[in-house]
Amino acid sequence: MRRRNLSVVLGAVAAHSPLARPLSRADVAGRVGLTRAAVSSLVDELIGRGALTEAETAPDGRVGRPGRALSVSDEGPAGLGLEIGVTHLGACVVDLRGEPRVWRRADRANAGRPAGQVLAELAALAAEAEAEAHGLGLRVEGRVLAVPGVVPNGPVGRVERAPNLGWCALDVADHWPDPATVPEPENEANLGALAEYWSAEQAEQTFVHVSADAGIGAALVIDGRLFRGARGFAGELGHVPVHPDGLPCPCGARGCLEQYAGQAAVLREAGLPQYGPGAPGAAEAGDPVVLLAERASAGHAPTLAALDRAGRALGLALTSAVDLIDPDGLVLGGTYAELAEWLLPSVRAELADRVTVRPWTAEALRPSALGRRGPVLGAARTGVRRIMADPTLLPVR
Structure with a gap:
């Protein structure tokens, strides 16, 4: 019970906006429904564990009675x-x-x-x-x-x-x-999906977060909680077939999304296979995502075509996710977020054509602001x- 109460008190302080009036022990007691004496004991323990700090002077710097402003420690x-x-x-x-x-x-x-x-x-x-x-x-x-x-x-x-x-x-x-x-x-x-949920100023409680590096991964957040699946294998979007009789995939199947919208596939279609993951010298050749963005910005036709192809394949796979899960939104993370300017039009076009059994708007698909740091x-x-x-x-x- 004490462990839970410590978490409740710490959470109440963490949820308090630093721009609002300073939070006192009495304020916390009023918010969490515990007695002032109980909260004071819990606050003392949290200070002792280094989780909270309590200001010794009034936040506005005035001389007088020391303030009692609680905050989560930045050390x-x-x-x-x-x-x-x-x-x-x-x-x-x-x-x-x-x-x-x-x-x-x-x-x-x-x-x-x-x-x-x-x-x-x-x-x-x-x-x-x-x-x-x-x-x-x-x-x-x-x-x-x-x-x-x-x-x-x-x-x-x-x-x-x-x-x-x-x-x-x-x-x-x-x-x-x-x-x-x-x-x-x-x-x-x-x-990456959890980072997005905790960071973004958005209303989605149920969303699909799809990202790419060498492979393609997806994660599903339902009502603010990560869904891992029965065994933890949920989210293997990269191996959803988008062309059942298509290109062979190292996983043993054919036509998987990674063969059309993965980083190696985009680089290959853009005429830059030497920059793909695992290619000889690729680690020393520079950042392939930056290179793709530079070429797309310059209007390089093969790069633009490769990104359009990838976006349409991605949109096809995400259509199934939308119809199956009924999410509030879709989020492009990782390298997709950094190439969103060129991917979004084709992904949105594919979703608009194929999501027909429920309302859908283009704005429901958006890039993450976290990019590859997610x-x-x-x-x-x-x-x-x-x-x-x-x-x-x-x-x-």
């Missing part, structure tokens, strides 16, 4: 988000307010490399991020790892399958150099939200 506990992409490693530290304080990214050709080597390099990047965070007065208390693969509902720490990396049935702890800092893996598309930011904020749900995870200082 102390923090969440660390880590990411393994096919072409990069990433790290992000956010404070308890959910504000990003540290960013790290390193280009790496991770496809086919030994998992131990990749995770060792990521652990070194994580250590750099934690050291910078420490200099800002932060200490990491939660670690989550975004991976481009299937993370089942079963054993914690297991990546069941990450085909674009070449991983299968991998336990992260078996390859992480420091047992005390092992991050918990989660699917990158799921984390998964690693979602990972960091997931760590923080676990702390917010159970503040007893924090040590007493």
Whole structure:
């Protein structure tokens, strides 16, 4: 019961706008329905655990009786988000307010490399991020790892399958150099969707978030909660067939969406296969998404045609999602968000032609403002939200 009450009090302070009148202990008691004495004891504990601060002087700087303004600490506990992409490693530290304080990214050709080597390099990047965070007065208390693969509902720490990396049935702890800092893996598309839900000023409570890097992933948020499926495999939109007798896919099927709207497919159709994930020298050749955007902006006909083709294939797959799920909206994340200017017209056209059994507007499809930072930011904020749900995870200082 105390653990729950600690979370309730911390959540009440976190939900209070910093632009509003300062929040006192009495205010919190009135909001959560507990006695002032109970709230005062809980606040003292949260201060002791580094989750809350209480101003010693009036917020407006006037001399007089010390103020009693409560706020979530911008120092102390923090969440660390880590990411393994096919072409990069990433790290992000956010404070308890959910504000990003540290960013790290390193280009790496991770496809086919030994998992131990990749995770060792990521652990070194994580250590750099934690050291910078420490200099800002932060200490990491939660670690989550975004991976481009299937993370089942079963054993914690297991990546069941990450085909674009070449991983299968991998336990992260078996390859992480420091047992005390092992991050918990989660699917990158799921984390990107959660980051979108927690970040965006939008009304969608039920939406499909689709993103792309080397592969294509999707996540479904229903009434504000992530839907993982019976086994954790929900969201494999990249392997929805859009042309049943079409191109063969490495998954063993034919005509999968990834073969028409994945990054490698777009680069191939744009005449730039040498920049595709896994291509020799691709890691040193520059950012392929930036290159596609530059060529599209310049009116490069093959690039524009490739993006139009990808958008129509994506729209075809998303039509099935709309008809099946009836979401409030669709969100393009990851590389799709950064190429949205050229993808949106064809995706919207396909949806307009095919969604006929329910009302649909073009505005229901929108790009995410987070772009490719969504998964690693979602990972960091997931760590923080676990702390917010159970503040007893924090040590007493």
